[in-house]
Amino acid sequence: MKASKILITGAAGFTGRHACEHFSKAGFQVIPVVRTKKGSDFELTYNVIECDLTNKTGVMMLLNSYEPDYVLHLAGQNSVEQSWKESLITFESNVMTTINLLEAIRNSGKNSKVIIVGSALEMDLAKANFPQHPYSLSKTIQTLCSRSWAHLFNMDIMIVKPSNLIGPGYSNGICSIIGRQVASMIKGHSEKVIEVNDLSAHRDFLDVRDAVTAYHIILEKGESGNIYDIASGETHSIEEVVLGFGKIADIEITIRSKLPFQERFIFKIDKSELKNLGWKPSIPFNMSLKDVLTFYLQLYKGE
Amino acid sequence: MKASKILITGAAGFTGRHACEHFSKAGFQVIPVVRTKKGSDFELTYNVIECDLTNKTGVMMLLNSYEPDYVLHLAGQNSVEQSWKESLITFESNVMTTINLLEAIRNSGKNSKVIIVGSALEMDLAKANFPQHPYSLSKTIQTLCSRSWAHLFNMDIMIVKPSNLIGPGYSNGICSIIGRQVASMIKGHSEKVIEVNDLSAHRDFLDVRDAVTAYHIILEKGESGNIYDIASGETHSIEEVVLGFGKIADIEITIRSKLPFQERFIFKIDKSELKNLGWKPSIPFNMSLKDVLTFYLQLYKGE
Numbered sequence: 001m002k003a004s005k006i007l008i009t010g011a012a013g014f015t016g017r018h019a020c021e022h023f024s025k026a027g028f029q030v031i032p033v034v035r036t037k038k039g040s041d042f043e044l045t046y047n048v049i050e051c052d053l054t055n056k057t058g059v060m061m062l063l064n065s066y067e068p069d070y071v072l073h074l075a076g077q078n079s080v081e082q083s084w085k086e087s088l089i090t091f092e093s094n095v096m097t098t099i100n101l102l103e104a105i106r107n108s109g110k111n112s113k114v115i116i117v118g119s120a121l122e123m124d125l126a127k128a129n130f131p132q133h134p135y136s137l138s139k140t141i142q143t144l145c146s147r148s149w150a151h152l153f154n155m156d157i158m159i160v161k162p163s164n165l166i167g168p169g170y171s172n173g174i175c176s177i178i179g180r181q182v183a184s185m186i187k188g189h190s191e192k193v194i195e196v197n198d199l200s201a202h203r204d205f206l207d208v209r210d211a212v213t214a215y216h217i218i219l220e221k222g223e224s225g226n227i228y229d230i231a232s233g234e235t236h237s238i239e240e241v242v243l244g245f246g247k248i249a250d251i252e253i254t255i256r257s258k259l260p261f262q263e264r265f266i267f268k269i270d271k272s273e274l275k276n277l278g279w280k281p282s283i284p285f286n287m288s289l290k291d292v293l294t295f296y297l298q299l300y301k302g303e
Numbered sequence: 304m305k306a307s308k309i310l311i312t313g314a315a316g317f318t319g320r321h322a323c324e325h326f327s328k329a330g331f332q333v334i335p336v337v338r339t340k341k342g343s344d345f346e347l348t349y350n351v352i353e354c355d356l357t358n359k360t361g362v363m364m365l366l367n368s369y370e371p372d373y374v375l376h377l378a379g380q381n382s383v384e385q386s387w388k389e390s391l392i393t394f395e396s397n398v399m400t401t402i403n404l405l406e407a408i409r410n411s412g413k414n415s416k417v418i419i420v421g422s423a424l425e426m427d428l429a430k431a432n433f434p435q436h437p438y439s440l441s442k443t444i445q446t447l448c449s450r451s452w453a454h455l456f457n458m459d460i461m462i463v464k465p466s467n468l469i470g471p472g473y474s475n476g477i478c479s480i481i482g483r484q485v486a487s488m489i490k491g492h493s494e495k496v497i498e499v500n501d502l503s504a505h506r507d508f509l510d511v512r513d514a515v516t517a518y519h520i521i522l523e524k525g526e527s528g529n530i531y532d533i534a535s536g537e538t539h540s541i542e543e544v545v546l547g548f549g550k551i552a553d554i555e556i557t558i559r560s561k562l563p564f565q566e567r568f569i570f571k572i573d574k575s576e577l578k579n580l581g582w583k584p585s586i587p588f589n590m591s592l593k594d595v596l597t598f599y600l601q602l603y604k605g606e
Contacts, residue, residue: 056391087455088359088406091448096399103391125428130454137451141444145394148440151433152390 006219007031007068007112009053009101010075012042014171015162015208019072020046022212031066035075053097056104063104063112070219071114073101076142079172080121083135094138095145102149102157113156113219116146118227120161143227150225158222162211163204163231166288168295175205175241175292182245182253183296187303194242195256202235207283214279221277228274232281244289309522310334310371310415312356312404313378315345317474318465318511322375323349325515334369338378356400359407366407366415373522374417376404379445382475383424386438397441398448405452405460416459416522419449421530423464446530453528461525465514466507466534469591471598478508478544478595485548485556486599497545498559505538510586517582524580531577535584547592 006023010016011032023030024046032046035053042048051062053075077083077093098116105112119139123131131137143159150157166175184190214230222228236244239255246253309326313319314335323335327349335349338356345351354365356378380386380396401419408415422442426434434440446462453460469478487493517533525531539547542558549556 088402091402099391099394126430129450131451134451134455137448137455141447144444145440147432148434148437152437152440 003027003029004070005029005031005066005068006070006072007033007062007066008072008074009033009097010073011046011048012038012040013074014169014173015165015211016074017042017169018167018208019074019212019215022209022216026216028070031068033062033075053100054092056100059097059100060104060107063101063108063110067108067110068112069110071101071105071112072215072219073098073114073116076117077135077138080133080135083133083138087134090134090138091141094135094142098142099145099149102146102155106149106153106155111156113222114146114158115215115219115222116142116157116159118143118146118159118161120163122161147225147227156224158218158224159227160211160215160218161227161229162214163206163229165208165211166205166292167208167283168291169208171208174203174238175289176296178238178241178245179289179292180296182249182251183293183300185251185253186249186297187300192251193254193256195258196238196242197258199239199242199255199257200237202237204231204233204235205241205285205288206230206232206281207288210281210283213282214274217274217277217279226273230274232285234285236285241289244286245293248286248290248293306330306332307373308332308334308369308371309373309375310336310365310369311375311377312336312400313376314349314351315341315343316377317472317476317479318468318514319377320345320472321470321511322377322515322518325512325519329519331373334371336365336378356403357395359403362400362403363407363410366404366411366413370411370413371415372413374404374408374415375518375522376401376417376419379420380438380441383436383438386436386441390437393437393441394444397438397445401445402448402452405449405458409452409456409458414459416525417449417461418518418522418525419445419460419462421446421449421462421464423466425464450528450530459527461521461527462530463518463521464530464532465517466509466532468511468514469508469595470511470586471594472511474511477506477541478592479599481541481544481548482592482595483599485552485554486596486603488554488556489552489596489600490603495554496557496559498561499541499545500561502542502545502558502560503540505540507534507536507538508544508588508591509533509535509584510591513584513586516585517577520577520580520582529576533577535588537588539588544592547589548596551589551593551596 006028008019012034020030020032032048033051034048037050051058077090083090121136122140146157185192211230309331311322315337323333326333335351336354337351340353354361380393386393424439425443449460488495514533
């Protein structure tokens, strides 16, 4: 039997690298797509394809050439802060890449199953008249378009909304930021002090490898047009993150809390649907933290 | 005093031509923008500028060069039928041109006041999960983005939702389609028979010149982020349209009604806000029909 083909956009990103590894191991033929090659080992390992997804002709050629069974669309602009400065690029990166991809799939004749990654920061269109920031608007429209394309053109499109993904690899998430600092402390490069905004802020953290497993299950068994919340179901405070790293590294970290204000992030967890598909998280929080730290410590190799 | 500058996109279109005429007469310096020049008299009269609004660099150069006080964004893909075939182009024409324009204005430093044209066919986001067609989705997102940009970046952006615009000039509206046929009948080029879907369908028809007057008032006095419905407040059936033309032309037209089914177009008319700004329609329905007919009869000049 021929291996199923999965095209992964944003392949060199935090989730993308884990997804390439997961689906390769699972016997898929992986087609990893990046915007620009940077000459990394990763690119050689996975034979990465270069394509700017805002270029509709390029995307069409990509889909026609590879005819994937599955598409995992991870590429995008994921920084709220950046979305204020680069609103147009955020819109292009999140909305236009998605529409270009969906149109290329639709016109390719191959009924590829697609996962689009939404966000917990999207607007509730039934209630909110205005987005909080351009990022929220772009993700809201990305999801609105994806569901509309599924509905209007009878395509197999699922939307996933992962919570805060953590684990080994470069990421701009809070766990990575703190993990990088702790690694630096262990190597004696910085003071054992961490500054955070609000220690009491709680987040649902999920290991990125568990998220990728969920994507796999959803690609194979998910229902078109559905939105799947993907979360661990347990929240941890930023204080727990810092203390967790301190315990693993066996060092005492002084925590300085900045402003009292912090946006309270309430993640509405509805795992029921995913549970029905047979998914549950398997990597405990502390294991994720340990792997984050190991990743950043490895960067000091040879020092 | 220097004349106010107004940049009009889609300038060669049905409304665009009337807008160029109106604002020129009103003493504005008009900057008419078209996608492609076609060598028409109109282009010479108004010294038309060529710019593809899906090209963000081009749009930025356009705004930086002309620094308009007002922008009337009439360009777009307005055919529901076409939106099924060319969904991506519809999205680019309606959404991306708007975002490119708004971002170019935001970055130009000149706080131009902008009118974006919405549609009565937009989704009610508070209720509908899915659009009826790609056109509806594109216009919904165009309005959502326009209001969000007004809110997020404190820009002067007004949205107008005109009803069915009629009057002299090329248009794909039902009055123009019928008017063209009646002109052909008068000239003896076709049978005195008209086929329509549903004679009893009622529409709110408004003369395009009245709509342009409303745009003028809204540009000068409108409130940012507001949505202005622009309508005559009276509806006419398709039968009235045909009979109206017949009476003006003094010919008897046989009407053949096709399928009994017809999408019922209910236009929610809320003219109160515009009334407060001092606008009311001034051109009676029959005058519009007469001018439609005169326009199409002129095309036979020299025959």
